[in-house]
Amino acid sequence: MEIEIATIGGYEEVGRQMTAVRAGNDVVIFDMGLNLSQVLIHDNVETERMHSLDLIDMGAIPDDRIMSDLEGDVQAIVPTHGHLDHIGAISKLAHRYDAPVVATPFTIELVKQQIESEQKFGVENDLVKMDPGESMTIGDHGCELEFVNVTHSIIDAINPVLHTPEGAIVYGLDKRMDHTPVIGDPIDMKRFREIGREGEGVLCYIEDCTNANKKGRTPSENVAREHLRDVLYSIEDYDGGIVATTFSSHIARVKSLVEFADDIGRQPVLLGRSMEKYSGTAERLDFIDFPSDLGMFGHRKSVDRTFKRIMNEGKENFLPVVTGHQGEPRAMLTRMARGETPYELDDGDKVVFSARVIPEPTNEGQRYQAEKLLGMQGARIYDDIHVSGHLNQEGHYAMLDALQPQHIVPAHQDLKGLSGYVKLCEGEGYHMGRDVHVSRNGNLIQLVD
Numbered sequence: 001m002e003i004e005i006a007t008i009g010g011y012e013e014v015g016r017q018m019t020a021v022r023a024g025n026d027v028v029i030f031d032m033g034l035n036l037s038q039v040l041i042h043d044n045v046e047t048e049r050m051h052s053l054d055l056i057d058m059g060a061i062p063d064d065r066i067m068s069d070l071e072g073d074v075q076a077i078v079p080t081h082g083h084l085d086h087i088g089a090i091s092k093l094a095h096r097y098d099a100p101v102v103a104t105p106f107t108i109e110l111v112k113q114q115i116e117s118e119q120k121f122g123v124e125n126d127l128v129k130m131d132p133g134e135s136m137t138i139g140d141h142g143c144e145l146e147f148v149n150v151t152h153s154i155i156d157a158i159n160p161v162l163h164t165p166e167g168a169i170v171y172g173l174d175k176r177m178d179h180t181p182v183i184g185d186p187i188d189m190k191r192f193r194e195i196g197r198e199g200e201g202v203l204c205y206i207e208d209c210t211n212a213n214k215k216g217r218t219p220s221e222n223v224a225r226e227h228l229r230d231v232l233y234s235i236e237d238y239d240g241g242i243v244a245t246t247f248s249s250h251i252a253r254v255k256s257l258v259e260f261a262d263d264i265g266r267q268p269v270l271l272g273r274s275m276e277k278y279s280g281t282a283e284r285l286d287f288i289d290f291p292s293d294l295g296m297f298g299h300r301k302s303v304d305r306t307f308k309r310i311m312n313e314g315k316e317n318f319l320p321v322v323t324g325h326q327g328e329p330r331a332m333l334t335r336m337a338r339g340e341t342p343y344e345l346d347d348g349d350k351v352v353f354s355a356r357v358i359p360e361p362t363n364e365g366q367r368y369q370a371e372k373l374l375g376m377q378g379a380r381i382y383d384d385i386h387v388s389g390h391l392n393q394e395g396h397y398a399m400l401d402a403l404q405p406q407h408i409v410p411a412h413q414d415l416k417g418l419s420g421y422v423k424l425c426e427g428e429g430y431h432m433g434r435d436v437h438v439s440r441n442g443n444l445i446q447l448v449d
Contacts (some may be wrong), residue, residue: 001141001165003203006070007439009033009062010173010412014360015085017173017412019390020205021439027140029097029412030171030206031079031108031279034088035060037362040328048119051214052092061089066442075098075138075316076145077125081157082110084248091118100126102136103268104147106156109281110359132158132188141165148195149188151178153389154249155287161195166448167203169196170403173412174208176218176388177395182225182252183288189402196403204447205405208412210390213420217394223301224258224387225256228354229263230381234266241315241349245325246386248274251282254321258290263318269306272296272323284415297419303332307342315349325355327366337373347378354385364366393424400428407447 001024009018014037021028031418038060039045049053057059067074074097079087086105087107091114095102101111108129115123130136132149142165147158152174162169170192179186196202211218235242244261254270261268275297283289310318320343324333326386333351335341351374357367391399399400400408408425410418415438422432430436437445 001448002171002446003164003166004070005169005206005445005447006066006203006209007411007441007443008064008066009441010085011333011439011441012044013414014210014358014412014417015350016060016062016089017086018064018089019171019411020067020070020074021162021169022070022072023143023166023169023347024139024141026141026143027070027072028138028145029074029077029099031173032062032077032089032093033083033085036088037046037334037360040366041362045411048117051120055089055092061092064093066444067205069444074085077101078145078160079107079111079152080160080171081152083154083174086173086421087111087114090410091115091123092285094122094125095121095123097125098127100442101129102130102145104131104156104158105129106175106282106285106287109285111283113277113438131267132156134187139164148191149185150175151181151184152185153247154284155184161203163199164203165200167200167406170202170205170405172205172207172399174210174390176387176391177398178220178387180220180222182221182255189398192399192402196405202403202405204407204409205403206409206411207396207399207421208414209389209410209418209421211388211392212396212410212413212424213417215394218390218392219387219389224253224354224385227385228253228256228352229260231352231385232260232264235350239316240346240349240352241343242334242352243333243350244319244320244321244322244323244352244354246354247325248272248323251278251288255258255280257287257319257354258294258323261328262291264319266319267317268319268321269297270293270295270321271303273305275321275323281366304342311342311344324370325353325367327368327370329366334370337370337377339377343448345374345379348406349379350382351379352382352385355388356384356388378426393420396421397426397428407435407437409445410437
């Protein structure tokens with residue numbers, strides 16, 4: 001059976017992930033993502049109203065024209081998890097393919113919300129839920145799609161595996177090796193080891209290289225949880241304002257913030273559209289049980305009313321958890337920093353960043369500006385209370401040992417970011433150009449003729 005891989009998006013940057021695998025006449029697409037930084041550099045862009053061709057020209061979504069060179073029919077579109085760099089282009093591109101979107105329940109719900117907010121295209125693809133550990137038949141030629149549970153900085157993440165007569169194709173974006181997660185099950189390393197040793201083994205491993213140049217092992221989310229606990233307990237006696245910010249999609253981190261706010265005698269409240277969206281969805285699907293009196297407010301008027309209430313009743317009684325950890329211009333924390341909300345920052349007030357800057361120039365510049373503005377109002381910054389959702393080098397080594405793939409395709413980085421992974425692979429006996437395939441967006445890799 002011919003096996004071919006199209007590296008469509010995410011092979012020259014972090015963002016707009018999209019990969020297609022052709023096994024015979026059957027094609028599976030993994031991820032359709034958005035590069036948000038390419039949107040944020042433009043003022044007042046509303047992607048919901050934009051045509052896909054304009055977004056492709058901006059470099060915001062994958063250029064999927066290479067799909068016309070794949071001789072087969074798309075059988076499934078499979079996003080690995082609910083981050084925008086993996087699902088953000090589904091509402092713009094999925095309607096071109098007569099295939100269902102297959103994902104875990106939380107991811108499907110986020111995809112559904114993306115489609116409902118779309119104002120340019122009618123997306124009528126079926127949305128099919130599949131849990132980690134389950135499988136489904138793909139096409140009529142002996143291929144099967146399996147979901148393997150992984151841990152990441154969002155709940156309900158998986159690595160999909162396409163089993164073909166020539167061996168398994170393991171799509172490894174995105175994960176960290178967390179054996180003690182705050183929410184959900186640990187990464188299923190037992191199943192990865194089985195896949196590496198059963199049947200024809202692993203024909204190809206497509207891997208997320210975000211942290212491939214970092215030594216050591218990515219810590220568990222429990223490490224970030226204890227760091228966050230230590231920081232909040234250390235400022236328990238402060239009688240002014242404390243504000244926290246983190247990734248809205250990081251439900252485990254939000255859970256910790258809510259719990260520790262209560263521990264230090266403050267009422268938590270979640271503020272911002274995406275904060276309300278992700279936490280509300282997770283609670284509705286029973287992934288988490290928040291306190292019944294936890295306020296979640298996304299609409300600007302509701303948020304400002306909440307800020308007025310906080311100022312009236314005393315900042316010392318509340319812990320607002322807000323959007324804006326990357327300094328996004330319209331996010332809640334940035335508006336607070338510019339003095340555009342009823343919440344007034346005073347000298348000594350604490351701002352806790354339970355997130356790192358995504359290493360990309362737009363984000364770094366916006367975050368720098370936000371921190372400067374906060375500092376000008378007298379805020380004290382508590383930074384980098386976080387662990388990554390991606391594997392460091394020892395995690396990559398463990399995955400190669402588990403899967404023992406015949407071929408490797410590094411992804412999710414630029415060429416500099418891929419270098420550490422290529423070096424690691426070559427140390428394990430692989431060679432670039434022979435069985436390590438460093439690709440660019442819009443390329444085809446022929447694995448089996």
